[in-house]
Amino acid sequence: ADEILVRIRACAFNPIDFQMRRGLGESKLLTSHILGREFAGIVEDAGNSSFNIGDAVYAYAGSLGSNGTYATHIALPKALVAPIPVGFDFSQAASIPMVSLTALQCFERLMVKQEDSVFVAGGAGGVGKVLIALLKKSGVTKIVTTAGNKESRNKLMDLGLPEDDILDYRSPQLSGRLMDSNGGKYFDYAVDIVGGSMSEICSAVLKTFGVYADLAALTTEDCRNQLFDKAATVCNIANYAMAASGTQAGLSYYGEKLAYISTLLRERKIAPPEVISMGEFSAATVARAHQILEENAARGHKLVMSLPD
Template identity: 30%
Template sequence: MEAILTTKIPLSLSSSSSTSSNTPSLSLSSLSTLSKTTKKLSNTLIFKGTQHCNYPSSLKICAMSQTAPASVEPSTIPTEMKAWIYEDYGGVDVLKFGSNVKVPEIKDDQVLIKVAAAALNPVDFKRRLGKFKASDSPLPTIPGYDVAGVVVKVGSQVKEFKVGDEVYGDISEKALDGPKQFGSLAEYTAVEDKLLALKPKNIDFVQAAGLPLAVETAYEGLERAGMSPGKSILVLGGAGGVGSLVIQLAKQVFGASRVAATASTGKIEFLKSLGVDLAIDYTKEKFEDLPEKFDVVYDTVGEGERNVKAVKEGGSVVVLTGAVTPPGFRFVVTSNGEVLKKLNPYLESGKVKPIIDPKGPFTFDKVVEAFSYLETNRATGKVVIHPIS
């Protein structure tokens, strides 16, 4: 099927190898100016052919490989790459695949990553729907926050990482306030070194990609709620990407004395496998009616006034989505590679485990399907895209 879009400068994004040499490729540097030139120019951008990705990558990375290349010659970094892009807000149909997107230049404090795997988060589809357009970066957008991959180029101010390092992180420091225009659903992405950490040696790229935004959100929420040894916690939505990590961090990192969590009937055993002391089937009982109350309630699903009914007097209620009722509070995570570094020992020891939805990983040509699945709100753990090629 051929999709014809109106854009503002002459360019072509085609998955066909027969792209005319007279048509300039889409430059990431020019992308940011597109929305400013709408009234001046109106040309046609044609996406032709297929969403399949049968092109050889210039740098192959296997998700299970634990050995990074010692070095990567600059000549092996191509000038163009494949990426998913949307030029308008809307449903999954706005996502388009391009094969001649310009590889981004890096700033002095950034590294260029050859992406091995990327993960989707609810913020990805909410952003695509335009829910944060007031504070979003300009369209068009390459979506994706979470990344795991190999450093292939470093900026002049980067001290901590070198070419060949296997890294992971959430590439946008602020999730909603001007997030990166050019995200992780591409073969290459540019990221500030302060947002990254070395990938734990005992997990693969798929597992690493599923961690950053969710584990940083879980950690920051617990920290803000005053979670500490001996306190009890109730996690609403315990089988989700954030919830499954809140459970593990509360127990293994913050020393919770008792962890309760909610899930549907089919995921109760999964909660128990994470170490939950009290698994609540929300289809059969109301958590707010339980006689037991908790020091912290961590609401990942948006239960409104119900969540505050389960907290002890003087306790804290963390709310990630939906209405907030006092003493509940909401926060938006700030990406920080130092948090990942702090948690790496727990990951390497196996005390905290990445949770990847069993339907995945989705291949790079199945990004639309991955978004559609994520939006059902039925995923267990994280929805990951791999391989990116």
């Protein structure tokens, strides 16, 4: 009675999808052999919800639906779902939930002050761009990030970042160059959306008693040692955390935050991810999308698959 049935019209791909396929990451949460975490579609059975049959909706379903979102239909708790923002098509809407909810959780939990300095590792990706937009809108002026190509640099400058505060992540002596961009000082916050060797860069440029936000769960031992030596506060950001709480408040969190994200989009305080259409619903489409994600070749775009109407 608390669920609705949605005909999926578009679903987005995320790195967590191929990680779950490999048995990594959130695979322990899987309740269906069908992958896919987010979608946009049309309500076919509204149950006892306030939605109507035919409403266009979107959601981060996580592992809380009847199946993953690489499917024609999904039944899921009504609390997870929000109306698609006016003016957005299904492909655009499907690209929004996961990156925006993750960025919003990070922004709200860190509570960065306007005078604080922030290093965002991986700012050119979907989560990074939304987070930087939120930080800029809140008045934070010192945000330094990394990018790997001219297209990414231009998009970050479109968000209002000075060119000197966007560094190539392959630069030699990257830690020193990052601190030079911060006036020779350590950063108050380091946001790690990448992990691996970049986690060590984050811990190296973070001040003593600073805050390290871990969005990748891919820290190295060296990183963890540096964070401990600096008595850093570690803030783990996991989009599925509220769902894992198993409470009604945990479920309602997603629909409520997604409705707020719709407001931010409508007011142009954040922008939706740029979408690459991977084509129609098929196993071949899924395979191509996973290959692009595994090769880290999406360049900050969201890959989306369309389903027939």
